[in-house]
Amino acid sequence: MDSVPLFALNDCDVMTTNGSKLGTLENITLNPNTGELKFLCVNPSSEESTEFPQMENGQVVVPVDSVETTREYLIVTAP
Template sequence: MTTDGTKLGTPENITLKPTTGEIEFLCVDPSGKGSAEFPRMENGQVVVSIERVETAQEYLIVNAP
């Protein structure tokens, strides 16, 4: 979900940096309406930079671009 409480979707995949193995992006299946400001892949998934993600209990909080 985004910082304003809007459900963004469900994480479906992650992209790793090949040289370090660190998470670079989350690919999210958009099930909410707060995804317009994020880039999308050809399959419609929302791409979120891991730098925008924080953890909060059972949720991932995403800071909008």
């Protein structure tokens, strides 16, 4: 993922490479020892299943290495 200020990602749309909306960014997890970003936690836009794992609260977990940034949204590549 390119360098982007975290405040710019607040409530950012997350899209898949095929152009469908995965959901809205809710949270970002990181390694507290290194500060390395690990996962995006996304509130899904629908209840359809995705290729990404889901947490018990329904949020989709996307590894940061699957993410590209654009000016308007984040693009994720499915595993």
